[in-house]
Amino acid sequence: DTGVSQDPRHKITKRGQNVTFRCDPISEHNRLYWYRQTLGQGPEFLTYFQNEAQLEKSRLLSDRFSAERPKGSFSTLEIQRTEQGDSAMYLCASSAELYEQYFGPGTRLTVT
Amino acid sequence: GENVEQHPSTLSVQEGDSAVIKCTYSDSASNYFPWYKQELGKRPQLIIDIRSNVGEKKDQRIAVTLNKTAKHFSLHITETQPEDSAVYFCAVYGNNRLAFGKGNQVVVIP
Numbered sequence: 001d002t003g004v005s006q007d008p009r010h011k012i013t014k015r016g017q018n019v020t021f022r023c024d025p026i027s028e029h030n031r032l033y034w035y036r037q038t039l040g041q042g043p044e045f046l047t048y049f050q051n052e053a054q055l056e057k058s059r060l061l062s063d064r065f066s067a068e069r070p071k072g073s074f075s076t077l078e079i080q081r082t083e084q085g086d087s088a089m090y091l092c093a094s095s096a097e098l099y100e101q102y103f104g105p106g107t108r109l110t111v112t
Numbered sequence: 113g114e115n116v117e118q119h120p121s122t123l124s125v126q127e128g129d130s131a132v133i134k135c136t137y138s139d140s141a142s143n144y145f146p147w148y149k150q151e152l153g154k155r156p157q158l159i160i161d162i163r164s165n166v167g168e169k170k171d172q173r174i175a176v177t178l179n180k181t182a183k184h185f186s187l188h189i190t191e192t193q194p195e196d197s198a199v200y201f202c203a204v205y206g207n208n209r210l211a212f213g214k215g216n217q218v219v220v221i222p
């Protein structure tokens with residue numbers, strides 16, 4: 001499968017715990033995006049990387065959230081001290097050019 | 113930030129009929145407008161897109177039309193089939209990100 005992949009697909013954690021998600025973009029896509037999607041809503045932008053540089057961050061991305069793309073390939077999204085409001089689907093997308101973004105299957109986070 | 117709205121929120125059509133979903137946006141500088149299809153429990157799938165220098169684009173049974181002056185664009189699905197049942201999201205590109213609408217639930221009745 002040469003599409004965007006994400007791991008894990010599901011994560012259940014207790015409030016206050018830290019979680020980390022991984023995204024592997026389509027090979028040679030230099031742009032990588034993280035979005036969050038809650039039930040009945042469209043994806044909401046969190047952050048954007050071009051190669052290893054994090055160029056944009058949404059106001060939604062509180063200090064508890066951090067994202068990295070150390071070698072310009074895969075990316076990780078970490079949430080520290082999780083809260084129930086963090087429960088959502090976390091989607092990763094990648095693109096080769098400026099516009100066409102292809103999404104991964106997402107990581108569904110449930111905070112209990 | 114960009115304000116993207118979709119109408120109607122739910123659309124039911126008889127199999128074989130056409131479906132049209134409209135999306136409005138606020139930022140006149142936006143220049144890329146994709147549509148995504150999301151089936152239950154699956155990833156959003158890019159189905160068609162249009163850039164601001166084009167008024168219409170067609171791909172088999174789906175088409176997108178853009179009216180930049182009025183700041184709206186529409187998805188047209190002809191000869192609908194049961195597998196077209198899904199949530200459809202419009203999006204608008206600006207400031208290195210896509211801003212999405214809330215989605216339209218399309219139900220194709222066999």
